[in-house]
Amino acid sequence: MNNPGSAAPAPRLASCTYAAPLPGGADGASLADLLTTGSECAWIRYGEGMVGVGTAARFATTGPGRFEAARRWWMAATEAEAAETAEAAEPEGVPRTTVPDDGLPRRSPLAFAAFAFADESPVESVLMVPEFVVGSAHGRSWLTWQVDLDAPGYVERAAAGWRPGRAEAEQRLAGLLAEAAARRPGAAGGAGTGARGLELSDGVLSQEGYRAAVDRGVRQIEAGALTKLVLARDAVVRSADPVDVPRVLRTLTVQYRDCWTYAVGGLIGSTPEMLVKVDGDTARARVLAGTLDRDGAPEGTAGTDYARRLLTDDPKQRHEHRLAVDSLTERLEPFTTSLDAPEEPFVLELPNVWHLATDVTARLVGAEGARRTGPGALALTEVLHPTAAVCGTPREAAAELIGRLESGDHGLDRGLFAGPVGWLDGNGNGEFGLALRGAVVEDEHTVRLYAGCGIVAASDPESELAETHAKMRPMLQALGLRD
Numbered sequence: 001m002n003n004p005g006s007a008a009p010a011p012r013l014a015s016c017t018y019a020a021p022l023p024g025g026a027d028g029a030s031l032a033d034l035l036t037t038g039s040e041c042a043w044i045r046y047g048e049g050m051v052g053v054g055t056a057a058r059f060a061t062t063g064p065g066r067f068e069a070a071r072r073w074w075m076a077a078t079e080a081e082a083a084e085t086a087e088a089a090e091p092e093g094v095p096r097t098t099v100p101d102d103g104l105p106r107r108s109p110l111a112f113a114a115f116a117f118a119d120e121s122p123v124e125s126v127l128m129v130p131e132f133v134v135g136s137a138h139g140r141s142w143l144t145w146q147v148d149l150d151a152p153g154y155v156e157r158a159a160a161g162w163r164p165g166r167a168e169a170e171q172r173l174a175g176l177l178a179e180a181a182a183r184r185p186g187a188a189g190g191a192g193t194g195a196r197g198l199e200l201s202d203g204v205l206s207q208e209g210y211r212a213a214v215d216r217g218v219r220q221i222e223a224g225a226l227t228k229l230v231l232a233r234d235a236v237v238r239s240a241d242p243v244d245v246p247r248v249l250r251t252l253t254v255q256y257r258d259c260w261t262y263a264v265g266g267l268i269g270s271t272p273e274m275l276v277k278v279d280g281d282t283a284r285a286r287v288l289a290g291t292l293d294r295d296g297a298p299e300g301t302a303g304t305d306y307a308r309r310l311l312t313d314d315p316k317q318r319h320e321h322r323l324a325v326d327s328l329t330e331r332l333e334p335f336t337t338s339l340d341a342p343e344e345p346f347v348l349e350l351p352n353v354w355h356l357a358t359d360v361t362a363r364l365v366g367a368e369g370a371r372r373t374g375p376g377a378l379a380l381t382e383v384l385h386p387t388a389a390v391c392g393t394p395r396e397a398a399a400e401l402i403g404r405l406e407s408g409d410h411g412l413d414r415g416l417f418a419g420p421v422g423w424l425d426g427n428g429n430g431e432f433g434l435a436l437r438g439a440v441v442e443d444e445h446t447v448r449l450y451a452g453c454g455i456v457a458a459s460d461p462e463s464e465l466a467e468t469h470a471k472m473r474p475m476l477q478a479l480g481l482r483d
């Protein structure tokens with residue numbers, strides 16, 4: 001099952017980036033308004049980020065070599081432009097950040113990506129290079145047009161020295177958006193206002209099966225086989241009307257503003273956990289582990305006190321959290337000159353749950369110059385995944401037990417759930433969150449949700465099952481199945 005990727009040679013990507021108002025133009029236009037067909041890629045937080053429209057190139061692969069294969073393909077795809085922009089590189093020794101001082105991102109191709117959780121998964125990991133990336137950050141917006149110079153329609157012009165430019169980009173984008181509007185659900189009389197006839201049922205790992213799996217996991221921990229294990233289950237939402245994926249995503253961007261709302265090839269959700277963000281020579285992560293449901297909890301400051309008492313002061317939650325932080329810092333540390341991971345976690349408040357959270361910041365080695373000598377976002381993602389927030393401690397024993405308790409006993413393959421999801425550019429910058437609080441759109445009428453929990457010796461199967469319900473709540477609300 002180690003597929004080195006599609007046999008086609010990597011594309012030769014060229015791009016142009018320029019400042020532009022968000023398409024639609026009017027005051028109050030938002031990035032999420034570009035989500036209209038359900039096939040767009042997205043990465044949005046606090047209303048800012050990026051949406052990808054159309055397809056310039058795509059790479060898919062499976063197996064233990066999936067990160068390496070994707071990295072090689074991306075290096076090859078971005079090589080031509082990297083050489084052309086080398087002369088515009090910063091003075092010696094200055095790292096190439098995503099957004100330099102002029103507030104616009106550098107000229108560099110960009111891909112959205114999603115990787116399967118497990119080496120054994122038959123589900124494809126993908127790099128998607130949209131034809132257009134519409135971006136917004138710090139109140140400014142821009143547009144990147146990306147083309148494969150070897151694609152039909154470009155190859156001859158490219159040989160004559162043509163490169164993508166603004167006037168043609170604007171024309172093409174207008175055409176793509178008009179096509180998308182015509183395909184928009186509801187445009188031809190279909191359901192555009194949300195799905196009717198929604199039905200939620202257990203997935204391949206039922207609720208009863210989940211309690212049994214947690215029980216078996218706890219017994220393995222008690223027997224000393226491992227210290228922590230993350231176990232997941234799935235649930236299926238079926239809808240009589242086609243699911244309005246753009247509307248689900250737009251709802252998530254509003255209700256879960258603190259989270260990173262993602263959409264990559266049918267994988268959708270809003271994650272609160274950042275595996276690694278690389279910008280120039282800085283790497284950041286937000287590690288979460290330790291959860292408390294907000295349903296039925298006191299409101300306001302009484303709620304905050306309650307969360308502190310039940311999370312910060314609880315040795316079980318602290319232990320679960322510490323293991324997750326250590327699993328990240330131990331692997332990140334060798335690639336850094338300094339690393340800051342506070343001893344005391346903070347309580348992160350989300351609309352559905354509270355989490356124990358730790359923000360990690362590090363300086364990376366080898367980030368200077370036009371091409372990094374140290375690892376970029378994708379290489380670090382490979383090193384760090386899977387942390388104990390989604391796998392366990394020790395990592396290998398936990399991965400093996402997940403394989404037995406989820407897949408072996410019940411036939412659950414996590415697929416892209418709990419794998420890294422995000423974006424990367426040609427300079428080694430990028431953001432990879434963990435694909436949590438999400439779902440896979442299996443077809444127009446079927447969405448599969450996933451949620452998991454960290455299990456330690458003191459875990460109780462009933463409470464862990466209840467926690468999976470709390471973690472599925474954001475998707476269920478966005479789908480219209482819960483208030």
Ligand SMILES: C=C(O[C@H]1C=CC=C(C(=O)O)[C@@H]1O)C(=O)O
Nearest residue numbers: 288289290291389451452453454
């Ligand atoms: C595995 C999930 O959450 C992880 C991230 C934060 C807190 C977790 C916990 O407290 O168990 C999990 O480790 C999920 O949302 O499905």
